[in-house]
Structures are given as structure tokens and as C-alpha cells.
Amino acid sequence: MVPSRYDVRLEPDLDTLTFEGEETIALTVVEPTSEIVLNAAELAIREAAVTDARGRTLAARVELDEAAERCRLALAEPLAPGPWRLRLAFGGTLNDKLRGFYRSTYKDAQGRTRTLAATQFEATDARRAFPCWDEPGFKAVFAVTLAIDPALTAVGNTRVVAERRVGGRKVITFADTIRMSTYLVALVVGELEATEPVLVGRTPVRVWCVPGKRRLAAFGHEIAVASLRFFEDYYGLPYPGDKLDLLAIPDFAAGAMENLGAITFRETALLVDAGAAAHAELERVADVVAHENAHMWFGDLVTMSWWNGIWLNEAFATFMEMLAVDAWKPEWRRWETFGASRAAALAVDGLHSTRPIEFHVGAPREADAMFDVLTYEKGASVLRMLEQHLGAEVFRAGVRDYLRAHAYGNADTVDLWAALGRAAGQPIPEVMDGWIFKPGYPLVTARREGGALVLAQQRFTYLPEPPPGAAPAGEPGQRWRVPVQVRVATAGGTTTTRLLLGDAEARVPLPADADAVLVNEGGHGFYRVRYAGDLLDRLLARAPALAPIERFNLVGDAWAVTVAGHMALADYLDLTARFRDERDRNVWSILLASFHALNRIAEAADRPRLAALVRDRVGPAAAALGWAARPGEDELTRQLRGDLLRALGTLGDDPAVQAGAAERYAAGAAGVDPNVLPALIAVLAHAGDAARYEEFLARLRAAATPQEEQRYLYALAGFRQAALVEQTLARTVNGEIRTQDAPFVTRALLLGVDARARAWDFVKQQWEVMDRRWPKHGLRRMAEGVTGLATPDLERDVHAFFAERKIDLGGKTLAQYLEQLRVVVRLREREGAALAKSLARFA
Numbered sequence: 001m002v003p004s005r006y007d008v009r010l011e012p013d014l015d016t017l018t019f020e021g022e023e024t025i026a027l028t029v030v031e032p033t034s035e036i037v038l039n040a041a042e043l044a045i046r047e048a049a050v051t052d053a054r055g056r057t058l059a060a061r062v063e064l065d066e067a068a069e070r071c072r073l074a075l076a077e078p079l080a081p082g083p084w085r086l087r088l089a090f091g092g093t094l095n096d097k098l099r100g101f102y103r104s105t106y107k108d109a110q111g112r113t114r115t116l117a118a119t120q121f122e123a124t125d126a127r128r129a130f131p132c133w134d135e136p137g138f139k140a141v142f143a144v145t146l147a148i149d150p151a152l153t154a155v156g157n158t159r160v161v162a163e164r165r166v167g168g169r170k171v172i173t174f175a176d177t178i179r180m181s182t183y184l185v186a187l188v189v190g191e192l193e194a195t196e197p198v199l200v201g202r203t204p205v206r207v208w209c210v211p212g213k214r215r216l217a218a219f220g221h222e223i224a225v226a227s228l229r230f231f232e233d234y235y236g237l238p239y240p241g242d243k244l245d246l247l248a249i250p251d252f253a254a255g256a257m258e259n260l261g262a263i264t265f266r267e268t269a270l271l272v273d274a275g276a277a278a279h280a281e282l283e284r285v286a287d288v289v290a291h292e293n294a295h296m297w298f299g300d301l302v303t304m305s306w307w308n309g310i311w312l313n314e315a316f317a318t319f320m321e322m323l324a325v326d327a328w329k330p331e332w333r334r335w336e337t338f339g340a341s342r343a344a345a346l347a348v349d350g351l352h353s354t355r356p357i358e359f360h361v362g363a364p365r366e367a368d369a370m371f372d373v374l375t376y377e378k379g380a381s382v383l384r385m386l387e388q389h390l391g392a393e394v395f396r397a398g399v400r401d402y403l404r405a406h407a408y409g410n411a412d413t414v415d416l417w418a419a420l421g422r423a424a425g426q427p428i429p430e431v432m433d434g435w436i437f438k439p440g441y442p443l444v445t446a447r448r449e450g451g452a453l454v455l456a457q458q459r460f461t462y463l464p465e466p467p468p469g470a471a472p473a474g475e476p477g478q479r480w481r482v483p484v485q486v487r488v489a490t491a492g493g494t495t496t497t498r499l500l501l502g503d504a505e506a507r508v509p510l511p512a513d514a515d516a517v518l519v520n521e522g523g524h525g526f527y528r529v530r531y532a533g534d535l536l537d538r539l540l541a542r543a544p545a546l547a548p549i550e551r552f553n554l555v556g557d558a559w560a561v562t563v564a565g566h567m568a569l570a571d572y573l574d575l576t577a578r579f580r581d582e583r584d585r586n587v588w589s590i591l592l593a594s595f596h597a598l599n600r601i602a603e604a605a606d607r608p609r610l611a612a613l614v615r616d617r618v619g620p621a622a623a624a625l626g627w628a629a630r631p632g633e634d635e636l637t638r639q640l641r642g643d644l645l646r647a648l649g650t651l652g653d654d655p656a657v658q659a660g661a662a663e664r665y666a667a668g669a670a671g672v673d674p675n676v677l678p679a680l681i682a683v684l685a686h687a688g689d690a691a692r693y694e695e696f697l698a699r700l701r702a703a704a705t706p707q708e709e710q711r712y713l714y715a716l717a718g719f720r721q722a723a724l725v726e727q728t729l730a731r732t733v734n735g736e737i738r739t740q741d742a743p744f745v746t747r748a749l750l751l752g753v754d755a756r757a758r759a760w761d762f763v764k765q766q767w768e769v770m771d772r773r774w775p776k777h778g779l780r781r782m783a784e785g786v787t788g789l790a791t792p793d794l795e796r797d798v799h800a801f802f803a804e805r806k807i808d809l810g811g812k813t814l815a816q817y818l819e820q821l822r823v824v825v826r827l828r829e830r831e832g833a834a835l836a837k838s839l840a841r842f843a
Helices: 218-235 279-295 307-328 334-349 364-370 374-390 392-406 413-424 429-437 535-541 548-563 569-577 585-601 604-625 635-649 655-666 677-686 690-701 706-716 722-731 742-751 756-773 776-788 792-805 813-842
Strands: 002-013 018-029 033-039 043-052 057-065 070-079 082-093 100-107 113-120 141-148 153-156 160-166 169-174 187-190 198-200 203-209 244-249 262-266 442-449 452-459 482-490 493-501 505-509 517-519 528-531
Touching: 043 070, 113 244, 113 262, 141 153, 141 187, 153 169, 187 262, 198 218, 203 218, 218 244, 218 279, 218 307, 218 392, 244 279, 262 279, 279 307, 279 334, 279 635, 307 334, 307 364, 307 374, 307 413, 334 374, 334 548, 334 585, 334 813, 364 776, 374 392, 374 413, 374 429, 374 482, 392 413, 413 429, 442 482, 442 517, 442 535, 452 482, 493 505, 517 528, 517 535, 528 535, 528 548, 535 548, 548 569, 548 585, 548 813, 569 585, 569 604, 569 813, 585 604, 585 635, 585 813, 604 635, 604 813, 635 655, 635 677, 655 677, 677 690, 677 706, 690 706, 690 722, 706 722, 706 742, 722 742, 722 756, 742 756, 742 776, 756 776, 756 792, 776 813, 792 813
Parallel strands: 002 141, 203 244, 244 262, 442 528
Antiparallel strands: 002 018, 018 082, 033 070, 043 057, 043 082, 057 070, 100 113, 113 187, 141 169, 153 187, 160 169, 198 203, 442 452, 452 505, 482 493, 482 517
16 A cells, blocks of 8 residues: 555644644555554544545544554455545644644743744654654655644745635645655744745745744855755755745754755754854854755655665765865865764764664664764765765766666665766775674774784774673674775875775885874774874874874874773873874864863862863963954864863863953953853853852843853753752753753763762652653753763662663663763773872872
8 A cells, every 4th residue: 555645734723732634645555455554643533534536435443553653444345456545534732742743832022932833753753743654665745734823824845825714714735745755744833934035046945933033044044045056066956845944943852854845943053143153053053954955855855765774864964064064164174073073973883782874673663763973973974985985076976876866766775885886887885885784893903014014904892892781783803895095104205005905904015214104094984093013103293294184083093092991091191292282173172072081080089180181281272372362263263262261161170261261251241252152151150159050040041042042051060069950950850941952951960070970860860750751862862971970889870770660762872871881980990090190290
């Protein structure tokens, strides 16, 4: 049984928070059947009947299976093969779970609470708005009609083709959509205002928001227009919709959702005051908007056949967002800053409990756990590695072939490999299948033997063996085909060698006067590098001459092999001293991340000495940059200034920086660089008292932009006094903090050494409340905070809690969190004494 068209009429009531609906679904019955089974959840289905091509109608008996989220329609006689029309009448609730057809609230300019209705259907929640075949392979055309309060506005996937008044309601008819999957249907109803449309070709592009926020739409509108133009050119295909609206929703569980023609966003991911925002805040808006626009082709026009292929959507959109933003703002150097995102994927993929990018999904609900760094960042990283291996033009030709061949349909990984293989004239699976269908990645060890460089590969894992009770992922002796670029520095210059490392070892001849050797030139490879013998010292001596992404990888790999036990912690700390004068933000991001990790494992008595080490490492660069931006500075340098000041004032507990932050904050935000202001707020929270807490709470409630609101919201998690920690925790469950944000605030508290024990007790006490009120995606992200509970006692308690409650976070999510916790506790056990000894010199 195959649906081909849905004619859906919905009537939402924002006063009663309910909706009524009716639909007619055009079906093709393939073989005789006496029942129809489709998806429905949290709906009351009042009528059901089927009509054949001659107009004969059969009534159906409705049986709902809420546990399976299915509706079974039993018929008195079998349906013959051929075309049929299924008519259903139903009703439901505008829920507060941020999924399906749900309600979102906000305060207007007069402080009154307003409500709008919005949809969020990915992965499997269209069934909460209308009965349907809620799987990506059942593509159909959707013709939607809404009956709404005449004072409200409605936006859907397509243009409005008719509007009329019927019985006191405004009835809006939208144009037919393209053939697409159910999870891409979108509706937003409420008091809304829009920017003026900008045409890209024949496509009008607008940004929508609640009244009073249109002044924050210009930047998001600009990148929406720029990226849409970029993608039309890159893909060689016109945008597949008839308009493109981007809508900021006050309550939204994820970052954004790629509904064709009606992309929905968290306000922080679309609305921004470009003049008052930090670079990181602008970068986030640009990235998310470009990512969603990329989906209009990868995901919407061509969709994975089943949820195991979700990486085809998300990895490609992540890869394409980087291309688009890099083309729009080359001075942002997005491929360099993407290194930090790739590092997050490397961290998870170095676990025994990792998974392949693509793996079997039995039930659609299992797909929810696949929206993670392995799908997005690892997937995008290996695509970038492949693009660099094949060449950008060859890669683009393969992408264009793939999209043309599967437009308006579904596709699988093998289809992408076939298209890229045709363009490249070489078989892609033998290079890429190990990266996509197998877990993990290699550690490439470089050593010098006589006149040759020997490269050896083995799987990188942080732990030598899987944790007790954990099943190992992957195969013994697993190998990859690793695209490797080696740069050799000699007295006369440099030479580069490219090879595909497929065996356990490979030998690369070295010039007689070879000095330093860099493996992974350009930094695009998704693997770690360990330098044996004096290769590391020789490379560090030339570190200033390396590209920033190469220095980032050098430090990141050194920290990773330290955590894995392949390098002594004392040696790593000595390495960090070489980067006191570093000026690249990405390199500093990995240095600071390692210091934060050490802070979580350090004994309380050693933390003041760790703070002194941080001041020693960070102080010179921070002093050189100062507090104020200088004429001609690029945005990344301004962003670095804020990062270093934040680190000194919090992790470094520097009283001079804390006093300087208080002085500049008191003088007024107007005179502070937007890249430094978030750092001032974080520093003042770290050093703050109850009066400062109340001040920040008032600022949060009066925030003029989504970014200002986020700064003060997360600052609340930075206060360290027990009573203030308890206040913030209480606000995560009493409704004061939005359910879209509360899990992330709780996560931040779990990761902080001063609040973590209290936060963990609170989570244990309030788990049922959190599970009931928060979006499931948010609950999963909050639970990541247990990776900060880095003491043996807390680790045991975490295991006991999750085992006793039999909690399942979907996929391998919980196993990954528990293994990450084991990694840091093991680091504490192995290197705790060495850390104390290294810090003794800072007493």
C-alpha cells in the first residue's frame, strides 16, 4: 500500500490548545487486503472510510495501538488492488513537548503571555498531527489547508494560493508541495511578522518572527540569501520549492529543522543583533542557516530510504554549510575552525562504545540517538577528507550526478558512492566503506628507521579494553584506507608525499637532510598521529611555521594520546608551555579544553596550583592582546581575546582579571567589544555573590536579544555558592527556564567542579520530573553532564543510578557517556600523582 497524496485540513485553537483535522489520502493498493495500517499517536480518530475509483465507500473500524504508535483500520471486505482514497477525521492536543503539533509561548511588549502553534516532525512525529505513513521512504505530495483565528498568520511549506472567511475562521489553502517525506511537513500559526522578501532567482526569501523582533532578522536573512545562491550554483539545480521562509520559534527542541520552504529555528540560531553579537554568536547563526538551506537538496529533494542513512542528510549538510560560509566570509576561515568540531567527533569515536556512521536501525525511534557528532561532524569530516582526496571539482561533479539521478526520490549510501565513482573514475567503496560502515578511526604512528619514515596504523581507543559489561565495537586488527599527506622539511625547503595507507605499515623514503616531518598536512584527515622518537621535538621546534589547523592537530593529538596512556602527562604539560605565544583561537581551544579536563580530575588541594599553571600558560597571550580591540584586528583575534580573558578569570581564578571585568562591566556594556562581553559576564558569575546573581537574573528577564538572554542564562550556572547553585537547579524544573534550555543549564552545572555533586543529587531526585517535562533530545544532552563527575565515588553512584532505573537514552548514548566517565576517572587514577607533582612547582 503506497500513499501518493495527502489533502489535509487542520483547525488549531490556541485558546483551548487543541486541533481538529480531516484528511484524504490517495493510495495505491498493491495486493488485496482487509486492513490498512498507518501511523498515529496521541490522536483521537473519529471517522475512517475508503472509497474506490468508482465512488464506492467502505467504512472502517478504528483500532489504535498507542504503544506502537499505529492505527489499524479493519474493513468488512478486502480492498482490491488499484487506486483508493482514505478519508479520516481526527483531533489532538497542541502539546508542550516540543514535538508533533505543539504550542510555544512568549511574552509580548506589554508582558502578556502569547501562544503560537508550530510543528516539529523529525524523526517520527508527523503522526502526532495527522495519521500518515510516517517513514522517509513513503514520499507523497501534501496539500494543506488551515482554518485559523482571523487575527493570526499561518506559514506552511508552500505559497498561499487561496484565503477566505468561513464561519468566523480564516481558511488558508497552500499550494501543493513537491513529492517529499512526512517529516518535512511544517506549519506555524500565531502572531508573526516578516522581513521584506529578497528574490533568489524566482524564489522569495523571508525571515519570520514574533512581533517586536524583526529588527534582529537582517543577518540571518543575509546568509539565507547568500547560501541559497551558493547552493543553486554548487548543485547545478534550482531550489526545489516555490518560496523559502525561515521562522524563529520561541520554544524549539533542536537548533533548527529543514522543512522544505518553511525552515524552523531556535531564536538564537536565526535572530541576532549583528552589531552587539560576539563572533561566535554570528558564526552560529550563519552555520545553522547555511546547514538548513543545504538540506533543501540533500534531505528534502533527495532523501535517505531509511533512518540508517540519516548521515546522507546531516553529514552532507554539515559539509556544505562549511563550504557556503567559507565562500561567504573567507576571513572567518571556517575550515580551520571546523577542526574543533571534528575534535568532538574524534573524542566520541575513540570509545569502544562508538558506532559506525551508518548502522542498522530497526525501529524508527532508534534514529533519535543518531543525531550526534558521529553523524554530523565525523560524517562531514570524512566527506571533506574524500573531497580533498578526489579533488573539489571531481567531488562536486559526483554530487551533481547523485542529486539529478535521485531527485524527488530516495537514495542510499551505495548510490552516492556510485555517482562519485563515475565522476572520479575509481571505486569509492574500497576507500570509504571502512570509514562509514565501521566504527572508530586509526592512530597513525610515525617513526624514523634509517632513511625511511615508517607509518603504522592501529585503531585508536582511549581505553585498552572495553569497560566491564560493554561490548567491543569493530573488528580485531581493523584497518582503514587512510589518505595521508606527509610534509618533510629539509634545509632546502619542503616536499609533500601523498599515499593511501591500507596495510598495517608503509615506508616513505626520506631525503638525507630531512629534519621535521608532519603527518596529515593540511589537517583534513580523520585520524590521530603519534610521533615517536625525536620526531615530536623536531616538529615542535618548527611549530610556528605550521598552519593553524596543523598546530591544532598537533596539540589535539598529543592530548588524546596522553589521555590514552601513550604519552606521560608531565610531557604533555611541558608541551603546552611551548604555546604561550600562540595567537590562533582553535589551538587555544584544545589547550583550554585540556586544562578544564585536568581541573575535573585534580584534587581540591591542587586546584589553586592548577589555576597558577593556567595563568602561566594563558597570561602572556592575554596580556599581549589586552582588553580592547585594536584597529584592523580580525574577528578571530577578537574572539580569542574573550576566550583567554574568560579562562584567566574562571579556570585561572586571576583576581586582577576579575577586578578588571568588574570595572569594565560597571562602566557599561556599550564600550565593551561584543567578543569580550560574554567573558566579562562569565568571570563575574564565577567570582559573584548573591547580589550579582540577582542582578544577572534581572538582566536575563529583561534581555533584548536571544544572545543576551543566553549569556545571562548560562552565567547562572557559573555561580559557585551552594545556595545559588540550588536556586539555579530549582529554576530548571519549576518552569522559569524554558524546557528547551533547562537540560543544557543542568548539564553545565554537572560539568562544573563546584556544583557537580549538588547537581547530581538534584538530577537523581528530579529525574522523573525531567523525563516528563523535557524534550527527549534535551534529556539525552543533559545526561552528558555525568562525564564531568570524575571521581571514583561519583562514578560508582552514576552506574548504580542508571542500572537501578534501567534508563535507556537511545542507541549507544548512555554507554558512551559512561565510558567517557571511565576514561577521565582512569586518567585521574593513572596520572593523579604525576599531576600533583607537576603542579607542585606552582605552589
